[in-house]
Amino acid sequence: MFTFRMKDDPGANFGELLKRAGLSPFDGVRDATTLTVPHATTCVAVRCNGGVVMGGDRRATSGNLISHREMEKVVQADHFSGVAIAGAAGQAMEMVKLFQLQIEHYEKVEGMNLSLDGKANQLSMFVRNNLPAAMQGLMVVPIFAGYDESAGVGRLWDYDATGGRYEERDFVATGSGSLHAGAVLRVQWRRDLASIDAVKLVARALWEAADADSATGGPDVNRGIYPTVATITRDGFKPVPNAELAPIYEEIRDEARSR
């Protein structure tokens, strides 16, 4: 067990605690530009009536190879928020794990929850700490979204590699397929979308991204693998089950065929 003197007590900061325990994961990255590591790709988030919907495809690629077909890029951060990640998968997974731990650690040490802004800010620090690794080719660019209990609305943020944090009003897309997914969102997004319509919009955006970007995976009907989609409302973070996504994708496929 660790006890600290007053002046170097890490407080509720789990990252600082890891440093004092000699377990910090982001130190000492060397040149990785020539390294082929799995990359995760397209993720989106849109605001809907009473919350947000997040989604991400399931493919991870190493160069031109598919290294994973079932990666979960949309992860629950706590009861009312989620993170979606694009970029170097190893760094990104570690970052999400640390982020989840930081939120829970804060809640337990301080006895209360971080505000949604506080969580967004914290994630920004994690992304900034990853900057040396990003300079070496291991970039991580997350999306953070959640339900703001005090305002009663959904809110979403995207980030750049330096930890820049941008709160978006309506929707956001990140990763290699973000250009295509973002275009779909830009054209089809409407104010006060019902959450089921937002789920359909997210599914459609990911479909178009997979159609035009080789690093983004589409729905894999043969293996029963569908993109990860989750709604975050006053009821908390709820993943949309495959049984609900399958008919939505059937509809999209039929519509695409009839063009």
Next chain:
Amino acid sequence: MSMPFYVAPEQMMKDRADFARKGISRGRALVALQYLDGVAIVAENPSNTLRKVSEIYDRIAFAGVGKYNEFDQLRVAGVRAADLKGYQFSRDDVDARSLANQYAQIIGQIFTHEVKPLEVEILVAEVGRIDSGDQLFHILYDGTVIDEHRFSVLGGDADAIQGRLASLYQDGVDLRGAVRIGVEALSGSLTGLAVNDLEVATLNRNHQRRCFNRVSDDLVASFLA
């Protein structure tokens, strides 16, 4: 040059133990008991913000009596140890027994080596996946660890409370029953304590991951009605 007085080690230990016991007995007591879905902890605590009972990890809770600043420091050390271990290995590797031993080391060390012993008694409780896996570790001011079953009493007036609890306790009661037993054991009657002087929390084995749960004042009031 003045010579320090010789104090026999027996006398020194006894003095320290008396000092710690006196400090602890000034504070209010708490009880923890196994019930149908896990472990319920019922504490007498007039404050609504300074907690005596709190979450350490997924299946582990902490409760302390005595000096608040001292047991709160121990609580934070426990959260840190648990979160670090879960990060380094796996969440399943974090267990109450190991935490209880670490607490015992720290408290025992302070009891023999520091100027003043800690005036606290703490409880580390873990809820198992089945009821035989529930664990209650009661750690005293001198680092003594007691592995208790069915129920545990901490704090001032423990003997009287222990006596009442032993005669009231039943295996397999629901939460309502457990809270009623806890309150009656603490105060001698169901109406002996106002609801806002109570702090009630549970470790419920039916929860997905984080089993710790605070029981709201409204629910406690409805249990006692």
